[in-house]
Amino acid sequence: MxxxxxxxxxxxxxRQQGGVAVEFALLLPxxxxxxxxxxxxxxxxxxxxxxxSASRExxxxxxxxxxxxxGVHILPNTLSPSISSWVTSKYASLLPTDANLTVxxxxxxxxxxxxxxxxxxxxxxxxxxxxxxxxxxxxxxxxDISAATVMKVx
Numbered sequence: 001m002x003x004x005x006x007x008x009x010x011x012x013x014x015r016q017q018g019g020v021a022v023e024f025a026l027l028l029p030x031x032x033x034x035x036x037x038x039x040x041x042x043x044x045x046x047x048x049x050x051x052x053s054a055s056r057e058x059x060x061x062x063x064x065x066x067x068x069x070x071g072v073h074i075l076p077n078t079l080s081p082s083i084s085s086w087v088t089s090k091y092a093s094l095l096p097t098d099a100n101l102t103v104x105x106x107x108x109x110x111x112x113x114x115x116x117x118x119x120x121x122x123x124x125x126x127x128x129x130x131x132x133x134x135x136x137x138x139x140x141x142x143x144d145i146s147a148a149t150v151m152k153v154x
Contacts, residue, residue: 036131044127044145050094051123051147054103058087058121059151062105065115075113076105076153083121091123099125109153122148 062076062083076083084103092101102124109117124146133141 033131033135040130040132043130044143047095047099047125047127048145048147050091051125051145052149054087054091054101055121055123055147055149057090058083058103058105058123059119059149061086062110062119062121063151063153065154073113076110076119077113087121087123095125096128098128101125107150113153115153117153118150119153120148120150122146 062079066074066079068074079086081089083105087103088101095101104122104124105119106122107118107120108114109119124144126142127145128142129139133139
């Protein structure tokens with residue numbers, strides 16, 4: 001191979017290496033947005049699943065037939081610990097510290113304690129977006145996620 005041909009081949013390879021670097025620089029932000037979007041939405045899905053479990057467990061805790069030491073039925077709104085504090089103690093450690101978990105028991109069964117009445121437990125937490133809230137205009141930096149469960153009192 002002649003010297004001039006070898007030089008032109010090496011020069012062509014150098015130009016291609018520069019093109020690859022430019023393509024990588026253009027695609028990297030799109031790729032990172034995609035990866036961080038998957039992480040952000042995965043975290044939101046995890047938070048929703050934990051809130052669903054928390055509301056279900058809270059409703060189950062409130063609907064079980066419980067009695068005091070003398071055998072008197074305990075109403076769901078007089079349970080100790082309360083439904084809200086019981087759910088918070090079990091699930092607050094599984095959520096981010098800034099999620100502000102709120103638990104709201106309600107329904108006719110919450111105050112009456114009559115078998116067959118509905119008791120509902122709603123759980124709400126705040127999801128702060130890691131990246132998407134800062135990169136996408138109008139997306140917002142957080143979203144409140146909630147879940148609710150309704151069960152019949154036993």
